[in-house]
Amino acid sequence: MAAVGSRGTVREFPSFNAQDDAAKLRKAMKGIGTDEDAIIEILANRTVAQRQQILQSFKTAYGRDLVSDLKSELSGNFETVVVGMMMTPALYDAHQLRNSIKGAGTDEGCLIEILASRKNREVQEVVAVYKKEFGKSLEDDISGDTSQMFKRVLVSLSTGNRDESNSVSMDQVKDDAKTLYQAGEKQWGTDEVAFLSILCTRNPAHLNQVFDEYKKIAKKDIESSIKSEMSGSLEDSLLAIVKCMKSRPAYFAERLYTSMKGLGTEDSTLIRVMVSRCEIDMLDICSEFKAKYGKSLYSFIKGDCSGDYKKILLQLCGGDC
Secondary structure, three states: OOOOOOOOOOOOOOOOOHHHHHHHHHHHHOOOOOOHHHHHHHHOOOOHHHHHHHHHHHHHHHOOOHHHHHHHHOOHHHHHHHHHHOOOHHHHHHHHHHHHHOOOOOOHHHHHHHHHHOOHHHHHHHHHHHHHHHOOOHHHHHHHHOOHHHHHHHHHHHOOOOOOOOOOOHHHHHHHHHHHHHHOOOOOOOOHHHHHHHHOOOOHHHHHHHHHHHHHHHOOOHHHHHHHHOOHHHHHHHHHHHHHHHOHHHHHHHHHHHHHOOOOOOHHHHHHHHHHHOOOOHHHHHHHHHHHHOOOHHHHHHHHOOHHHHHHHHHHHOOOO
16 A cells, blocks of 8 residues: 555556456456456555546446445455455555444554554544544544553554654663663653653654663663563553564564464454555565564465455465565
């Protein structure tokens, strides 16, 4: 879901023709049975921008809504992937966040993943789309569904107001590292606000210097300190921020691995990461995955998933790299 020239596996289709694609999709769904392979061949090889053009061409040519037709023809995880791919990035994230909040229980992992990993512009777009789609502010929904310091971290991230410069002041780096050390390891109890105020506001270049300096002072890395000082969703959210500041692709590789390891598959996480990152940094995610876990993401999905859901995810991997 990014511009051409990115590190995504989904790129602009060179001989793209929205009218032709609309006709092929109509043919794939018309009559008895559905040609899932034809749907995969088109949608997994078109960018979000190109898919939006297909949506318009389909409606113009047939007077029908393509997404509604896809929903009526498909089912299960395959439907979930395809419908997600037909959304813009901001709309997709907004729906994921809404689904994580509404109903019984809260998917804290989804809230953390999206808000910790998106850039300011992306967060601001999601907030605007969320309000338009659901008639409520994302901040209000977060505040009504979470509590205490975890809520404050999510609300801070939802402002989309992190410093995104590359400015690094070594004096400030040393002050921040010292503040974090004094807020946790050096005292009885934890000053959680100090962690929030630094981890949720500073730019990645600055924070990576802070993490290096912190290790010199505390004789342990910042992740270890967060694990020993925090717990639950607050711990998970701060760890996600640290990991994203160090390497978003490595963070997403871990999310994918965790979704597939052990018995059963956490389908919602697997689908969300594959759909949201395939046009941004999936090549880097695949590289990090193989380096860390010794097997390709492609082989993991091939062994862990089944049906047409597997076929389209393998396409989004861009091959067994």
